[in-house]
Amino acid sequence: MIQPLMVCALGELAISRVPYSAKETLQAFDQADLLALEYVQAERVLNSSCSVLVVNETFGAITCAVTKALAGLNDRLPTLWSDSHIAHLGMQFNADANGLPCATFVEAQDTPKGPFDLVILRLPKNHALLRDQIQRMLPQLAPGAVIIIPIMVKYLDNTVYQLLESLLGTLTTSLARKKSRLIFAVNHVTALGKSPKAKETFWNVPSLELLLQHFSGVFSHTKLDPGAQVLLDKFPQGPYQRVIDLGCGNGVQAIAAAKKWPQCQVIGIDESYMSVASATINAEHNGVADQCEFRVNDCLIGIEPQSADLILCNPPFHQERVIGDQVAMRMFAQSAQVLTKEGELWVVGNRHLGYHAKLKRWFGRVEQIGSDPKFVVLKVQL
Ligand SMILES: C[S@@+](CC[C@H](N)C(=O)[O-])C[C@H]1O[C@@H](n2cnc3c(N)ncnc32)[C@H](O)[C@@H]1O
Structure with missing residues (x-):
């Protein structure tokens, strides 16, 4: 090497x-x-x-x-x-x-x-x-x-x-x-002290009757991300058995899936420790902890091939200060491995990012399900 x-x-x-x-x-x-x-x-x-x-x-x-x-x-x-x-x-x-x-x-x-x-x-x-x-x-x-x-x-x-x-x-x-x-x-303070607890913010998603908790590092910790809202509005109908929320943040998509399909098991994945901690709290507080498991992971590395029939993804558009779609592309490529033959990847993204064309590198079918002036929701299959 x-x-x-x-x-x-x-x-x-x-x-x-x-x-x-x-x-x-x-x-x-x-x-x-x-x-x-x-x-x-x-x-x-x-x-x-x-x-x-x-x-x-x-x-x-x-x-x-x-x-x-x-x-x-x-x-x-x-x-x-x-x-x-x-x-x-x-x-x-x-x-x-x-x-x-x-x-x-x-x-x-x-x-x-x-x-x-x-x-x-x-x-x-x-x-x-x-x-x-x-x-x-x-x-x-x-x-x-x-x-x-x-x-x-x-x-x-x-x-x-x-x-x-x-x-x-x-x-x-x-x-x-x-x-x-x-x-x-x-540091001019002369003695050690007691650290305050990690800061938390809370807000509701009234349409789903969810109260969500956020540590300070969680994506969109002060309000629902507009892209997340568009995906929630165009949510797949299902039912599905094994769902992955890829880049789960506060877990909103994972929790929505668990509530919609009470028989399904959901894995939420994020590379942010605070996100996984908040999503775990949120699944518990919203009564779906037995269906949801949240993990810190880099994209889908180590996830069993052909193990999910639905992947929900509101991908990141930067890695810290580096703006770009490198992480999103890795998420898409790995999703193609992790989905079952008939499985579906649902992606929400800013329309100028051109995910529609890029997804065709790995997938045969890419269909636009919904949009607003800024975002598109794509249903993607092998
Ligand atoms: C646009 S946010 C979406 C959050 C949430 N799903 C929502 O809809 O509000 C993208 C998420 O991807 C996570 N992320 C970034 N890089 C990642 C990686 N390499 N592996 C897993 N998650 C990652 C970020 O921490 C962030 O929570």
């Missing part, structure tokens, strides 16, 4: 994106990661008693570099705190590729236990998640702990800077280098 090399101030490491592909052209780390690692080395931030928390990084580049550096100093493992199962898989894959032990991983709805002396925080796109994480993280920091925020300059606007200032107090910044910068904050 040929893996891209990350040459950073803490050494050289093989760092890939996951799922691994020898043809991958995108890097698993960026200039802001390298700048942070250079600062950590130059300022000798790591020492024999240092406990490190890494937050929200995508494929484990920082976590692996810090694991390697700490191995010679204090043998403590860093903690990676993230909402992303793919980030978890990335960190495991890259630790393994470099012969390093795996860092401790904490799912975003749980709070890592301090005291931490150093935090390296990559900013999520979702500000509600950022606010929630910082509010829960601060009580777990040692007095004087340093928070380093590596950021690509194009993502640093007034709104995010002011949000960080309001949560962390006085900030300082490094000079920009190769379009990246570091933001610094210091």
Whole structure:
């Protein structure tokens, strides 16, 4: 296996994106990661008693570099705190590729236990998640702990800077280098505290008499996604026995399926830990827990071939800050393997994404079932 090399101030490491592909052209780390690692080395931030928390990084580049550096100093493992199962898989894959032990991983709805002396925080796109994480993280920091925020300059606007200032107090910044910068904050609180519970929001879907709970990282946590609404309005008639809600978010499609076909079993899949946690709560609160199972997974990897007669999918249109249909395409390709011969994939998508034509790579029949000015619902069969 040929893996891209990350040459950073803490050494050289093989760092890939996951799922691994020898043809991958995108890097698993960026200039802001390298700048942070250079600062950590130059300022000798790591020492024999240092406990490190890494937050929200995508494929484990920082976590692996810090694991390697700490191995010679204090043998403590860093903690990676993230909402992303793919980030978890990335960190495991890259630790393994470099012969390093795996860092401790904490799912975003749980709070890592301090005291931490150093935090390296990559900013999520979702500000509600950022606010929630910082509010829960601060009580777990040692007095004087340093928070380093590596950021690509194009993502640093007034709104995010002011949000960080309001949560962390006085900030300082490094000079920009190769379009990246570091933001610094210091924890001035003198004692550890008790972290608040993970933030939750609730809203109803009156047409289905559902009350839905959302942790802060769940897609569309403040209101029903308009695409999800269009799919609910054009829901398949069925009945079906084995249903998958692919990219389940809060579980709304899975729960609607379980309610509509009381004999069916539903698997809801998402790569966000908070989504799977919220969907599980929602199935329980809405009386369909015995029909539903929610799992963190990357698309349909590991799901039995020809095991579903219906897949419902409101696919993601970005992976964190990278906009595109790469994940949707993987979802469609894998759906073709997981559906039974007569099985159906129902997709809702923004009409400009052109899913209709793209689905024909894997499927024989693609039929438009419904639409509104923005979205189309497609019924797709082998
Ligand atoms: C557009 S949202 C749809 C959420 C929900 N089904 C709805 O209709 O409101 C897409 C979902 O796909 C999830 N997702 C993104 N990448 C994924 C992957 N590789 N594997 C599984 N789920 C993924 C996201 O976390 C998000 O919850």
